[in-house]
Amino acid sequence: MYVVVDLCIIPIGVGVSLSEYIAECQRILKEAxxxxxxxxxxxxxxxxxxxxxxxxxxxxxxxxEMGAPRIATTLKVGTRVDRPQSMADKVRSVEEKLKQS
Amino acid sequence: MYVVVDLCIIPIGVGVSLSEYIAECQRILKEAxxxxxxxxxxxxxxxxxxxxxxxxxxxxxxxxEMGAPRIATTLKVGTRVDRPQSMADKVRSVEEKLKQS
Amino acid sequence: MYVVVDLCIIPIGVGVSLSEYIAECQRILKEAxxxxxxxxxxxxxxxxxxxxxxxxxxxxxxxxEMGAPRIATTLKVGTRVDRPQSMADKVRSVEEKLKQS
Amino acid sequence: MYVVVDLCIIPIGVGVSLSEYIAECQRILKEAxxxxxxxxxxxxxxxxxxxxxxxxxxxxxxxxEMGAPRIATTLKVGTRVDRPQSMADKVRSVEEKLKQS
Numbered sequence: 001m002y003v004v005v006d007l008c009i010i011p012i013g014v015g016v017s018l019s020e021y022i023a024e025c026q027r028i029l030k031e032a033x034x035x036x037x038x039x040x041x042x043x044x045x046x047x048x049x050x051x052x053x054x055x056x057x058x059x060x061x062x063x064x065e066m067g068a069p070r071i072a073t074t075l076k077v078g079t080r081v082d083r084p085q086s087m088a089d090k091v092r093s094v095e096e097k098l099k100q101s
Numbered sequence: 102m103y104v105v106v107d108l109c110i111i112p113i114g115v116g117v118s119l120s121e122y123i124a125e126c127q128r129i130l131k132e133a134x135x136x137x138x139x140x141x142x143x144x145x146x147x148x149x150x151x152x153x154x155x156x157x158x159x160x161x162x163x164x165x166e167m168g169a170p171r172i173a174t175t176l177k178v179g180t181r182v183d184r185p186q187s188m189a190d191k192v193r194s195v196e197e198k199l200k201q202s
Numbered sequence: 203m204y205v206v207v208d209l210c211i212i213p214i215g216v217g218v219s220l221s222e223y224i225a226e227c228q229r230i231l232k233e234a235x236x237x238x239x240x241x242x243x244x245x246x247x248x249x250x251x252x253x254x255x256x257x258x259x260x261x262x263x264x265x266x267e268m269g270a271p272r273i274a275t276t277l278k279v280g281t282r283v284d285r286p287q288s289m290a291d292k293v294r295s296v297e298e299k300l301k302q303s
Numbered sequence: 304m305y306v307v308v309d310l311c312i313i314p315i316g317v318g319v320s321l322s323e324y325i326a327e328c329q330r331i332l333k334e335a336x337x338x339x340x341x342x343x344x345x346x347x348x349x350x351x352x353x354x355x356x357x358x359x360x361x362x363x364x365x366x367x368e369m370g371a372p373r374i375a376t377t378l379k380v381g382t383r384v385d386r387p388q389s390m391a392d393k394v395r396s397v398e399e400k401l402k403q404s
Contacts, residue, residue: 001161006311006344008274008379013183013218016272016385019393023400038397039342040390041309041379046343049161053154060102060150060180069183070218072210074276075176076311076344076377079161082114082170082319087343090322094341097326107243109208109278109375117284117316117373120292124299139296140241141289142208142278147242171319173311175377177210177243177276183218188242191221195240198225203363215385251363255356262304262352262382271385277378281363284316284372 001049004087006076008042009059011068021066025059032058037087042074046087049079102150105188107177109143110160112169122167126160133159138188143175147188150180203251206289208278210244211261213270223268227261234260239289244276248289251281304352307390309379311345312362314371324369328362335361340390345377349390352382 011021026043029036032055034047045052056075063071112122127144130137133156135148146153157176164172213223228245231238234257236249247254258277265273314324329346332339335358337350348355359378366374 001158004344008309010212010214010274012212012214012220016215016383018214019396020400022397026397026401037343038394040340040347040393041307041381044343049158057102057150064180064182070181071179072212072274073178074379075178077174077176078172078344079165080171080319081165090343091341093322094325094329097323098329105243107210111313111315111375113313113315113321114319117282120295121299123296127296127300138242139293141239141246141292142206142280145242173313173375175278179243181218191242192240194221195224195228198222199228203360251360259304259352262380266382266384272383273381275380277380279376279378280374281367282373283367
């Protein structure tokens with residue numbers, strides 16, 4: 001099952017600067033071989049369900065190892081079985097609608 | 102790794118009545134042996150990471166099998182390594198603060 | 203426009219104990235006159251759009267005043283125009299489906 | 304109060320093609336004068352709290368007018384009072400950490 005995910009990990013109990021934790025998660029996603037793209041409020045990821053969720057679990061483990069006692073993550077998870085649709089397809093589809101009018 | 106999750110599955114492309122899909126997911130959670138509780142905008146689940154996410158994956162598969170071509174899920178995922186905290190603990194902790202003042 | 207919301211406010215930069223902040227938000231919701239119910243991973247709220255979002259804004263202001271330099275909130279927001287549906291209706295609808303089978 | 308938001312609007316009851324609804328919301332955000340950027344699983348928005356949430360409400364109204372009987376939206380809402388931080392700052396901060404190592 002192919003999945004498109006939006007991942008937003010919030011480490012709690014380590015102050016207000018969270019970018020080093022997010023950067024470490026980007027490294028984990030890169031090693032995981034999934035497609036991903038950072039945006040201003042999370043990271044979009046696409047790939048096989050098991051690969052993506054294994055990477056998310058590794059991110060939680062790593063952020064705890066880095067010292068965060070608590071983590072609150074928000075995930076949006078999209079699957080579809082009618083046709084394949086990549087992250088790039090989703091953006092392109094909206095942009096085409098915007099050009100048409 | 103123990104996890105407390107809030108799961109909200111939205112089947113897309115099957116009209117506006119979604120409760121039969123949600124009910125089916127409740128059955129999957131029951132079979133999975135995780136602790137869970139339905140609320141008005143999702144279902145809280147607690148258990149071992151792998152058990153909880155295996156159940157979430159089963160829910161996606163089932164909802165597709167029931168006819169939904171597309172699913173958009175929102176998950177909140179909480180882990181902590183400083184101390185154990187159940188779903189009941191979390192609610193109790195807030196309620197105690199409310200009584201104190 | 204009537205709305206059913208799931209609100210989860212995460213104060214950042216104030217350590218790992220968040221229940222006093224959540225308790226304060228419960229007080230704000232009570233004063234706001236909206237219907238609400240705490241669960242293990244957030245608070246469900248229903249009411250008129252403007253009333254609910256004014257209360258959410260007050261919660262952010264208050265949590266900052268209490269000392270949190272940063273807040274990360276997740277909101278689920280449901281509206282429907284086909285028929286009225288309360289938080290209690292949503293839970294009841296799933297529970298009825300569970301009984302039927 | 305300045306806010307950075309991630310908005311993901313899911314129209315329910317109008318089939319599986321949602322891009323025309325999303326495109327219409329992009330137009331509303333443009334008219335609203337807030338800064339925004341579409342990504343593969345939502346739209347990041349920044350601006351004054353009242354401006355951003357007025358635009359979100361307009362999006363809900365418009366999507367209902369376009370025929371969607373029901374909408375399920377997920378919003379992530381970030382505020383901070385310690386220092387200003389734009390959407391671009393957030394991405395840059397992570398990218399700098401990635402270069403350093």
